[in-house]
Amino acid sequence: MKKLLYVILLFLTAPAFGQVNLQFIPELYGRSLDGLLSCRIVNPSGRKTASLVLTVSERRNGTVVVIKTGQFTLAPGTNFLPAAAVRSASIQYNNNPIAVIIRHDHNFPQGDYEYCFTLNFPGSALDAPSEQCFDYGLVPFAEMHLIEPYNRDTLCDKRPMLSWQPLIPTLASSSYQLVLSEIKPGQNAIEALNYNLPILNQSHLISPVLPYPAIANQLEEGKSYAWQVTAYQDQTILNRSEVWEFRVQCQEKKKETILADDGYRDIEDLLKGNYYVAVELLKFTVLNPYKPGNFKYTIESLNNPGKKIKNLPQVRLSTGQNKIRIDLANTDAFTDGNTYLLTVWLPDGTSKNLRFIYKD
Secondary structure (H helix, E strand, C coil): CHHHHHHHHHHHHHHHHCCCEEECCHHHHCCEHHHCCCCEEEECCCCEEEEEEEEEEECCCEEEEEEECCCEEECCEEEECCHHHHHCCEEEECCCHHHHHHHHHCECCCEEEEEEEEEECCCCCCCCCEEEEEEEEECCCCCCCEEECCCCEEECCCCCEEEECCCCCCCCCCEEEEEEEEECCCCCHHHHHHHCCCCEEEEEECCCEEECCCCCCCCCCCCEEEEEEEEEECCEEEEECCCEEEEECCCCCCCCCCCCCCCCEEHHHHHCCCCEEEECEEEEEEEECCCCEECEEEEEECCCCCCECCCCCCCEECCEEEEEEEECCCCCCCCCCCEEEEEEECCCCCEEEEEEEEEC
């Protein structure tokens, strides 16, 4: 009698122990069409042939997409969908606004979704189809902004604190990766991150702040750096900040030197020469027979054509003869020995160009 009862119980419980289980994380993989087949199939019994049908529905719009795979083999234990089954899967889009969006850019807009996976076992009389559904209220990620150091900022700290906006909405077990690289001459910030060996490449960061690591080499004065933060979970990128840059510069700007009020030449006389050497200052006179106003001028580098110098001092013209002194030493834009082109707009409406060499 006991032996018969044991056989009956074993027969009744066998389907439960033989149930194929599917694991899917909708908050991670349910955000895009490309991630929908990133699931795990746990097969507690022997090898078997299976196929998968995935139906994604949205509460207000109904079914939006149906994905069907061909047949594949499930081994005992945990299985990922074979790459061949994923590549050959057929995709059917429904005729509604959300399906149009998904078909266009493969990303799911905000909505309340249901992801239903049906595993079929063709040719097996013992294995009934197995269906599992997952619900998820999807909210798109907010843009992830860097906070400090601010973009294009100049700071003296060679071991700065780096901070950024956290991932919103927050996902459990997500982490951050921060990459910081030096910007070499002739590069922009994006090129620096793509091609240069990182000075910092910190991953598995939990909080949105990173004190500069004590074991890393400190940043160098006079150099510029690019940095970016990526939010990820497992090996899936969830969000990524834009690329910012900053410069480390600890030297105080040179104080304006009080020079003797001489050495000024008329700008018309300067234009007659082949070149002019500006030792930290551009000095010339301009006659303004009109009412007072701003003196309009630009300076660009001839060693780097097309690059205009920014943050130049403003100059005010009064009526009559004006002594113009433009302090070039109070910016970091001029390089000793380089040649520059000064373009001025005179009060009578004409423009003049003066080529000069800058000297410290």
